[in-house]
Amino acid sequence: MSRVGRGRAGTVAILAGVGVCLAAGGGPRTARAAGPRAPVWYGAEGEALPFQDAADIEDFLRAAAVVSVKELSVGITGPKKLLLERDGVHAHAVFKDVDKVSRGKTDLDGYVIIDLKDSHLFDCAAYQLDRLLGLGRVPPAVPRDLDGRSGTVSLWIEHAMTEKDRRDRGLEPPDPARWEQQKQIMYVFDNLIGNTDRNLGNILIDRSWRLWLIDHTRAFVTSRALPDPGRITRCERNLYASLEGLDEAEVTSALSPYLNRREIRALLARRDAIVKRLDKEIAARGADAVLYDLAPSGPERDHD
Numbered sequence: 114m115s116r117v118g119r120g121r122a123g124t125v126a127i128l129a130g131v132g133v134c135l136a137a138g139g140g141p142r143t144a145r146a147a148g149p150r151a152p153v154w155y156g157a158e159g160e161a162l163p164f165q166d167a168a169d170i171e172d173f174l175r176a177a178a179v180v181s182v183k184e185l186s187v188g189i190t191g192p193k194k195l196l197l198e199r200d201g202v203h204a205h206a207v208f209k210d211v212d213k214v215s216r217g218k219t220d221l222d223g224y225v226i227i228d229l230k231d232s233h234l235f236d237c238a239a240y241q242l243d244r245l246l247g248l249g250r251v252p253p254a255v256p257r258d259l260d261g262r263s264g265t266v267s268l269w270i271e272h273a274m275t276e277k278d279r280r281d282r283g284l285e286p287p288d289p290a291r292w293e294q295q296k297q298i299m300y301v302f303d304n305l306i307g308n309t310d311r312n313l314g315n316i317l318i319d320r321s322w323r324l325w326l327i328d329h330t331r332a333f334v335t336s337r338a339l340p341d342p343g344r345i346t347r348c349e350r351n352l353y354a355s356l357e358g359l360d361e362a363e364v365t366s367a368l369s370p371y372l373n374r375r376e377i378r379a380l381l382a383r384r385d386a387i388v389k390r391l392d393k394e395i396a397a398r399g400a401d402a403v404l405y406d407l408a409p410s411g412p413e414r415d416h417d
């Protein structure tokens with residue numbers, strides 16, 4: 114598996130400086146977008162969805178009619194691409210129903226996990242955590258049954274290429290500094306959720322070169338150790354504040370539908386370890402060398 118070197122009516126969502134969670138109203142207190150602009154959600158025809166707040170999108174994912182189902186990869190347990198429709202609004206989505214446990218030890222490049230779980234519900238957990246942190250980098254995801262199977266439906270990110278596509282096509286980011294800053298956000302997030310599955314197909318890049326994080330079904334391990342702590346050298350300022358402020362009750366309330374107590378405790382322990390690591394860096398090098406403000410994104414442009 115390849116690894117990374119080793120994230121009309123939509124006015125509310127484009128308010129400068131306001132995170133997707135704040136735009137959602139009733140979002141978590143700690144939520145602030147790690148970036149100057151919240152993402153806009155797009156429908157199947159490439160238009161901005163006529164609703165942009167989290168509750169409305171989640172409701173659409175839960176209730177819209179399934180117009181078509183297409184296999185994304187071979188094998189019956191592979192993800193499926195859906196076309197959803199409600200009140201004339203069309204949007205693509207992904208359905209996953211993977212739910213298994215590899216008993217015993219699994220060695221992931223030296224990060225040893227006991228009873229590694231692969232669960233579609235972790236895509237819901239990653240999205241809820243993204244909201245708590247105010248990141249806006251994990252597509253909205255909700256539990257939903259399809260043809261009698263329990264699974265998770267996530268919104269499709271339109272006009273995106275994978276990091277693998279980018280490399281294959283030799284495309285360079287228009288703003289390398291912002292690109293690096295976004296990757297730092299990804300490294301912090303992956304250490305937080307205990308994710309060792311960030312292969313090149315699990316990173317999407319949209320038309321504004323915003324980095325999106327997908328496929329978290331193997332994350333949320335019960336190890337309290339950080340999977341790749343050496344990658345954490347800097348941190349986006351709002352993300353650092355959100356991590357520091359992440360409250361146990363809030364995490365439990367948002368994630369307990371998807372994570373058990375051990376998984377939540379391990380997540381909070383990894384959060385403590387990340388903040389401790391960053392605080393050590395700040396003490397050694399100064400806050401301005403460690404914390405940064407994400408550079409603004411450029412204009413939207415098709416990749417081809």
Ligand SMILES: Nc1ncnc2c1ncn2[C@@H]1O[C@H](COP(=O)(O)OP(=O)(O)O)[C@@H](O)[C@H]1O
Binds near residue numbers: 186207252268269275
């Ligand atoms: N929400 C999404 N938006 C856009 N493309 C997606 C989305 N989810 C998955 N894909 C595409 O489908 C591929 C496979 O999905 P992924 O979630 O990585 O499942 P798996 O790796 O288990 O097959 C991704 O590499 C990406 O190209």
Ligand SMILES: [Mg+2]
Binds near residue numbers: 314328
């Ligand atoms: Mg994948």
